[in-house]
Amino acid sequence: MSMNEFLENRKSIRDFKSKDLSDSDLKQVESVISDINKLSKEYSVEYKLYNDGSKVxxxxxxxxxxxxxxxxANHYIAMQVxxxxxxxxxxxxxxxxxxxxxxxxFKIGSCWVTISKASEESKKSAFDGNFNVDFLLAIGYAPNELGFGKxxxxxxxxVEDFVCDGSLSVPMDIDKLQNYGLDELFSYLRFAPSTKNEQPWRFVLNDDNFDLYIEQYKGVDNLIDAGIVMYYYKELSSYNNIDVNWFVKDNISDTDKFKYIASVNF
Ligand SMILES: Cc1cc2nc3c(=O)[nH]c(=O)nc-3n(C[C@H](O)[C@H](O)[C@H](O)COP(=O)(O)O)c2cc1C
Known part of the structure; x- marks a missing residue:
């Protein structure tokens, strides 16, 4: 399945089967986690699998x-910062x-769970004494589809609601985006998940880059939303054989309504 199709079909699973993941699936999960921990180490982030779901x-x-x-869920992956x-x-x-x-x-479904407002005590008892966890992934098998094609x-x-041209107050002309060959990419990017599905990302075209902002920044949950959309921008681009890189411009400052996150080429 291509990244385009994946994003279009991606959805959060909130009502898992009460069945544990099989031993072979658990091994796969552990190996995915250990590979990614090598990359996230640079940012002092570590993912941990908790298999006593009811305790968490x-x-x-x-x-x-x-x-x-x-x-x-029967299993959770904690993002420990x-x-x-x-x-x-x-x-x-x-x-x-x-x-x-x-x-x-591996047909393992998931849902992001924010625990940024939970008490330190409750986090400590959920994660063997670790309280530096603000986000979790609940994982497990999705229930069978309900049928009726639902x-x-x-x-x-x-797309015109989150892509702007030159400044945050100018909506992007879709024909222009099409001329750049970027209309599809942004159309798929809309499917990125976000906190409460608020889709707070705003992309502003400036010369050879897009600058990414978060509208009405409310705290760390929105930093997560930003990281997710940055991931999909990179993946969708590489699917189109374009290698992009995120970087931070030091001449952009935040305004009352918008927080600047990072910029990217296309
Ligand atoms: C940072 C973050 C935190 C989230 N926290 C929760 C949560 O606590 N509970 C929940 O039911 N869904 C949570 N979600 C899932 C979003 O509500 C969901 O991804 C969004 O509404 C889009 O729906 P979809 O994933 O089905 O496409 C969270 C998503 C993100 C990105």
Missing amino acids: YNALEGQGGYEGTMIK NEKSEEAFIFGAYYLESMITKLDK KRFSSRIG
Whole structure:
């Protein structure tokens, strides 16, 4: 399956089968985690698999998830940020989303869970004393499709709602984007997941780059949203044989409404 198709079909799984992952699937998960830990180390981020799902769930119920609604799973992958920085959250998300695409190949479903507002005590009891975890991935087998051809996808904004030309107040002309050969890429990018599906990313075309901003920045959850969209921008580009790199411009400052994250070539 191409990255385009993956993104179009990607959706969060929140009602897992109560069955544990098989031993061979657990081995695959462990090997994916250990490969990615080698990359994320640079940002002092480490992923850990917790197989006693009910222990994690019980410790965080009422505290983790949207409005304290924890997602129940038999296994969780915790994103442990050992030294907090904006970069650590952005790249921690980047790598965790890359993990999701790898788990999908083994038919393992997942859902991001924010626990950024849970107490230190509850995190300590969930993760053997570690409290530097703000985000989790609940993982497991998806239930069988309900039938009737029903797919429960979350809605998405239009390309013109998050891609701008020259400045944040000028929506991009889709014909122009088409001339650059980037209309498809942005159309798929809309399917990137985000906190509460708020899709807070804004891309501004400036000469040879796009500058990425977050609208109405509300905290670390939005840094995760940024890292995820950066990952998919890179993957979709490489699927089109374009090698892109994210970098930070030092002449851009934040405004009341927009937080600058990073820039990319195309
Ligand atoms: C950083 C982040 C945190 C999230 N936290 C939760 C959560 O706590 N509970 C939940 O049900 N979904 C959570 N989600 C899932 C999003 O709500 C979901 O990805 C988004 O609504 C898009 O829906 P889809 O994944 O089905 O396409 C989170 C997603 C992200 C990116």
